Amino acid sequence: MMPTFAQYHAELQALSNRMTVYLDRMEARAREFGAQAKQTAAELQATDPNSVATFRMEIHRQIMFLHTKAERAYEQYISPYEDLEDDDDLSMDEFRVLRNLTEDIEHEVDSFEDRMDAVIEDIFAAGQANQTRQEWDRAIAEWRAAQSSFTCSQCGAPVALPELYHVAVYVTCGGCGSRVTFQPSEAMRAAPRWAEELADAECADLKRTYEAGHEGGGGMDFVSYVYYLTSQFRVLSRLLPFYARSLAPQMPGKIRAAWEDNTDQLTPHEVSPRHYETEYLNVMGNIGVTAMGMRASGHTEHLALILGVVRDVMRPGDPLAQSILDGTFTEEMWDRRQAAADRMSDAVPR
Structure with missing residues (x-):
């Protein structure tokens, strides 16, 4: 007798739980190995930096083998359930439920690679930070000389x-x-590399927020990117102003690309009027509140960068965006626009 939907579902749920436990245990093993390798990595970075790349490749090979094991486990135990579409005893709705379960497990296995990358980065982070600071100090010393x-x-x-x-x-x-x-x-020629790393370290929290993403998006991925990019540029301008000025012409292009990649503002025909308006208001409102705080605290340099972003992406003649530029923005203005957006249609144009 063929298994029923309930049996398939119970089997997959049990496999999902087992896979979660299995991945957690392998990550614990990787971190134990990483703790032992960390001291060696730091010593090599301090005494024999030319050998670090070879050592890192070996560490990468050993730790990423755990990800390979996870993929093999998925192929052996989970992937057979991907063929259940051919089971005539399952309805399409039942198959979709099972397929969603397998996709969730597959996503967990795929993201395990990121977890292993994080272990590898942690092994070399302290030594890399020391090397960055030493090389930066050397560039500064040679400039002073x-x-x-x-x-x-x-x-x-x-x-x-x-x-x-x-x-x-x-x-x-x-x-x-x-x-x-x-x-x-x-x-001195290598100074931009070390300045970039120092800037990224100083803006690490903002970078993590952007890379983690926001559930549902709603324009907030773009806002997070703006905060990271402008903060990183501000730090670079302090550390290495000549280099930062050479990067300035690239800023509008990066902003425009992020606007396209992280919002639906360039494709209004693909989303509902309510979504289109709300997403725009999320961006402008959050940036507006940030600009208010910068004005109040006197952070004029960073404020100029933020206002440049507003000019790059605002709708022509938009009063909310213009108020940010003029310094007249208030949260009450934002709330009124949001209330109006809430009354718009949720229907996607056909």
Whole structure:
């Protein structure tokens, strides 16, 4: 006698529970292994950095084998249930319920790879942070040395180096007016990499929030990205202003791409009028509240970045967005717009 829907469902639920326990146990094993490998990683990063890449590849191979085991377990025990569509004793609705269960398990197995990546990152995080700080300090030290020793090739007068330049630049001699080429050292040329890592470390919480995503979206993934991107750029501008200025022209393109990827604002015909309006208001309202706080606390540099985002994505002539730019935004204005959006249709255009 063929199994019934109830039997299939009970079997899959039991397998799902077992898979969860199995993955948790393997993660615990990976973390135990990682705790032992962490000290070796730190020592290599401090004494023999050229060997770190090889060591990391071996660690990656060993830990990711656990993910391979999880995939094999899925293939052996779960994937046979994917063929139940051919079972004539199951209705389409019953098959969909079972298929959803298998997809949930598959997603858990797929996300186990991210859990293993996190273990690997943790092994090398402390040593990487130390290396980043050491290399950054070396770049700063060499820039300071160049500030006191760089002279004009024409008249021999000292030439100012007000910023750390990571590429060759022309600087003007204050004595004779000649344009002199400054060639940065190897450490200075590498400074953008270390500045990026320092900025990411300082903005780690914002980056995690963006990468984790928001259930239901509603424009909040875009807002999280804006907070991360503008904060990272602000830190880079403090650490390495010459490099940050070279990145500034890329900002609008990144914002526009995130607007397209994380919202439905460029495809209003694919969503309901209520969703389209609410998503826009979620973005503008949250940014508006943030801008109010920045104005009150005097964070003008970061505020300028946030207002630039508003200009990049606002609807032409939109009064709510304009109020953010003018500094007249209030939460009451936002609430009124939201109330009006709530009365819009939930029907998707056909």
